[in-house]
Amino acid sequence: MSRLILSLLMLGLGIVNVAQAANEEYPYRVRYPDVTVITTDDLNKRFNEVVVIDVRSKYEYDTLHVKDAINIPLKSGFGDKVAALRQKQNKPFVFYCNGKTCHKSYDAALLAEKARLDRVFAYDAGIFDWAKAQPEKTALLGKSPIKTEDLISGDAFHARLLDPKTFSSKVGDKTIVLDVRDKRQRDTALFPFKEQRAQLDEMKKIDEVVDDAKAKNKTLLVYDEAGKQVQWFQYYLESKGIKDYYFMKGGAEGHFNAMYGKVVLGSGDKDKKEEAKPAAK
Template sequence: MRVVPVLLGLLLLAVSPAQANDEFPGRSLYLDVQHIELADLAERYDEMVIVDVRSLYEYDTLHIGKAVHVSLGASDFVERMQKLRDDNPGKPIVTYCNGKTCMKSYKAARKMQQRDMDNVLCFDAGIMDWAQNQPQRSVLLGESPMDPNKLIAKSEFEKRLLDSEDFISQANGEKILIVDARDPLQRAGYALFTGKERRASLADEKKMGDLIARAAQNGETLFIYDEAGKQVRWLMYRLEQQGVKDYYFMKGGTNAYYKQMREDFTRGN
């Protein structure tokens, strides 16, 4: 009769590692990358070289105070990271991105390891957890220490999301300004609103700013979409900062739109 509790205990031990990684899915996908917890990074903050590997737009919106920016997508990413390694011998280098489901920090750390750079860690809790816990060591829209109350909750972001069908339907209304915020490589020549939309990647801050100002001046509602529906969350900070009230994003971006098209085609709709 005592076999059952023993087997149950073994089963729990077997399941617990997977359960422990549910919050941080990258940890089981990148077993070769060592991670650092938020409390440890805060304690060892002054002895670390911290690198933000997101886009410059995301970095300019919100970043860890002492972080340097080296985008994972930069053509000279490896060379710049090697220089950081050479300039800071013996110091741990910590990469980070948006949060627990963002894999850029893992990918950056692995790329460095593959080039024989040592003492590399991944801070996989990401910028939002850091800003909420370490506002005095965070920069939001150029201000530091930042006010954590100015962080936009996910629930507030979700209020601005429309699924692709509703987005396309409503974007064809009156007094609308449609903006394709994808970068040129993501766009690859394909437009969802040919002849009606304006193109301004998040990296082109001036053009994006001009379009936002135009919409505000003309009383137009902004309908903005990106590739995956994630980068626009950072654009929301600029919209709120400029007092823009009428704007919507496409939930899931063009990835969700094309996925829905494939499903409809398969069903014969």
């Protein structure tokens, strides 16, 4: 009897460990229990039976996306747009974003259901898992199929990050600073009279700045709002053959946090601040 109880306990612990591992890999699933998810294998098997919708920004989509996916960024009017699309394509909808720590695919599925659509799924493994598993059904910078070795690894991206203090110390005659934030994000310049500005969709201007840095053999220092969009910008720089470039870790937000400390919201003390954590070494 004791062996039976022990076996049941071991089985129970195994189930808990499997569930815990799943929650750690997909941290948002527990927060979206009503969203139906689809795996990489199942999406591949049903690829021609569904409509795949990329809910990220156009810039992210243009850089790397599931082949034949439709780009509908998750913003105002999203529900109406997917409802109109269902009138044209009466197939199940699969929404995806950047991966396991991105919740946009879940939000998209909920908004679609709110718009009275059925047969909606979230592909929460995201674009990177898909690109690695299905390179022949992936587009990179407008070309498909892709080579998995052309995907930029997390290590390769992090090797280009400089903490705000180090980034600032490099600003000078031997560098060109490029602010790629959207115009609505540019409340102030971080390096007045020492930087150039071009948002990511202003490709002609970006080409001019990047070509100038390359021609003058200067280091290109790039920052965005929060240190996320530069990950996609790296693909452009690599395609241009730029080798001497760095990004500011945390973007403009990281810069202000390093200078003034990070404001803790909901602490009950409006003046309370948290010291910015040093960059990982």
